[in-house]
Amino acid sequence: MRAIHFGAGNIGRGFIGERLARSEYDVCFVDVQAPLVQQLRERRRYAVQLLGEEVETLWVTGVTALNSRTESDRVVKAIAEADLVTTAVGPSVLRAIAPLLAKGIRLRLQMEEHSPLNVVACENMLGASSLLKNEAATHLSHHERERMEGTIGFPDAAVDRIVPVQTGADLLSVCVEPFYEWVIDRNGVKGDIPPIDGVTYVDSLPPYIERKLYTVNTGHAVCAYVGQLMGCKTVQEAIAHPRVEAVVAGALKETGALLVAKHGFDIQTHQNYIAKILERFTNPHLLDPVSRVGRSPIRKLGRTDRLVGPALQMIDHNLQPDHLAAGIAAVFFFHEEKDSEVVELHQLFSREGLSKTLRTVAGIPVDSRLIPLISQRYREWEEEVKT
């Protein structure tokens, strides 16, 4: 079984590649970083260290890699012959990989006998595979799109494992938390996906992806933004700070109320889910910088993303998103000069002010009571930071 995985980064090597190789797929990573590709190709294996109370090392073997910038023809052929395509490149990169994916699909459709293929985008967003499908479709003819509809599946998915920025000397080794979850929408699958150890198939993905994005990622984001405001450098430091912990716990209580109301989760089960996540954030062996967790703040302020998404829905459900509003306000204090979205957000904010920026980047309706709520929290943070 051959899997092509776009993005040999943290989650690509530390989770998706590891699961696929363990399930006896021959994994070919596709990336744009030449040294990473070269080392994967030469060494063909790497270590994944599970950092729990004990350290366990798993060896991921039999892997290879292609460079999508310099070896695009080989990537296209590999897609045409693959049994599965996965991605973990970041939501904003899906559009960039779509032309190559479309060429691979075209070549596959031209082959006399071709089996169904599934493309699973493992990104932190709602509907990532569906987005990739729409992007790929723009590079195909009407006839090709019709044929793609018949044999190429794009099931949406939710993936969860915390994989921080890697600081070790080895380019390929990756340290991860032991916990993982990978859920795929069964209805989007065409034909069969060859078995993947650890994947759960569900008939309806929204409860799972929203539970993950609006709990793990909401909690993480609030922790990073409020944490940095309180002078913390890592998630572990931030969650140990009582002021930060209170806002994170409050935000998760808020999204929990929404998720329970919307998806009918059992209250106790959801509270256990939150408790497990807060415990994962404290993992002392994983030092996860707030700069990584808070990265790309414009994406994170998106209309359906982890902060504004649940806050707007709470308002629709007559719930009060006070702690979420505090988390959203804290985004505007976030500093990370190497992150172009941080720079862009600050420029927008200085030019247009808070309300207009919120409308522009987060699509919050002009008359939404979320805007005054966030403005109020922004002023409170300003006061708190001054003292």
Ligand SMILES: NC(=O)c1ccc[n+]([C@@H]2O[C@H](COP(=O)([O-])OP(=O)(O)OC[C@H]3O[C@@H](n4cnc5c(N)ncnc54)[C@H](O)[C@@H]3O)[C@@H](O)[C@H]2O)c1
């Ligand atoms: N790290 C985590 O804890 C985690 C957990 C779950 C989901 N995710 C999601 O997985 C995705 C990747 O996150 P990450 O932390 O692994 O990031 P990362 O930056 O470590 O990895 C992304 C990889 O994609 C590669 N890439 C960029 N452009 C490319 C292109 N055009 N073609 C091929 N490869 C390209 C980069 O070189 C990099 O190796 C994101 O959507 C993230 O939200 C991350």
Ligand SMILES: O=P(O)(O)OC[C@@H](O)[C@@H](O)[C@H](O)[C@H](O)CO
């Ligand atoms: O990857 P992002 O930028 O969407 O979010 C940062 C972290 O919250 C995220 O990577 C988590 O570590 C991950 O989603 C855990 O499953």
